[in-house]
Amino acid sequence: MEVSTKQLRAFRLVAQHRNFTRAAESLFITPSGLSVLIRALEGRVGFRLFNRTTRHVELTPHGGELLAVIQRNLTELDAAIASIGRNRSQQSISLGTTPLVAANILPPAMRAFREQRPDVRIRLFDADLPTLIKMVEAGKLDMSLGIFKAMAGVRREPFFRFSLMAARAAKDDSPPRATTTWSSLDGETLIMLSSGHPHQQLIDRHLAQAGIKVQIGSVVNLLDTQIALVEAEEGIAIIPSFGMPVCRNRKVVVSQLISPVVRFDFHLISNRGRELPPGADEFTSFLKSYIASWAGRAGVL
Secondary structure: OOHHHHHHHHHHHHHHHOHHHHHHHHHHHHHHHHHHHHHHHHHHHOOEEEEEOOEEEOHHHHHHHHHHHHHHHHHHHHHHHHHHHHHOOOOOEEEEHHHHHHHOOOHHHHHHHHOOOEEEEEEEEEOHHHHHHHHHHHOOOOEEOOOOOOOOOOOEEEEEEEEEEEEEEOOOOEOOOEEEEEEHHOOOOOEEEEOHHHHHHHHHHHHHHHHHOOEEEEEOOHHHHHHHHHHOOOOEEEEEHHHHHHOOOOOOOEEEEEEOOOOEEEEEEEEEEEEOOOOHHHHHHHHHHHHHHHHHHHOOO
16 A cells, blocks of 8 residues: 555644644544554554554654654645646746847836736746747747747737837937938938848838938947947937837937838747747737837827
């Protein structure tokens, strides 16, 4: 006969209470039922666990040795069961996006969502677009946000539409502009991102189509660096409107590029072969509303 956890818990309770009646009450069974459990355990281990009299219940030396082992293992078992229960009750969603969005847009949105759904945990991962795609394809991320092309095996849906803005160093003697025309950029020194960025490719196409000649300043890999160089008056930049939160923390002003207004889509991607976890649809709907509210206040819708 195998040893059951019920027998082990019964043994531990008797050892703790030094009383069969009180231990039986803790297990919601009769004292005779508890005695059956203890005798079965003693029969399985091959030695007496308790010395019993009408007034006292004491552990035998062998019983004391067994209690130390059982106490440790039952504690670990209870902790594991509790941990699994907590994980099941708390839904988890892994979301990837590019560093600037991860640092400046997602954290306050996650905090606001947590106030509504404290049982849903959002795990945020920041990386470049190729890395995000690989992680979604491998099932290491539930979803990713960014400027993604259509791909086999990847579910892609429009998430939000941003626009291109002109970013300049803020100067006391120069009031900020509401708009900037593409043609007015002719001859300006532009701080650019490397050509691997999808929105930089979009910018390059519009400059070429409009026949606008610019001076190329620094070419960097991160939008944060690009904005910092604008603040340092190394040139101006054309940035996506989701970069505006960073500009607010620097002495950089932005204006919407017009004639034409150029918009582009942010997409949400996920693995076609995997179902999204519970709570994912609710979070993405919340995030769309959160960004719409922020973008509306910023005047970039």
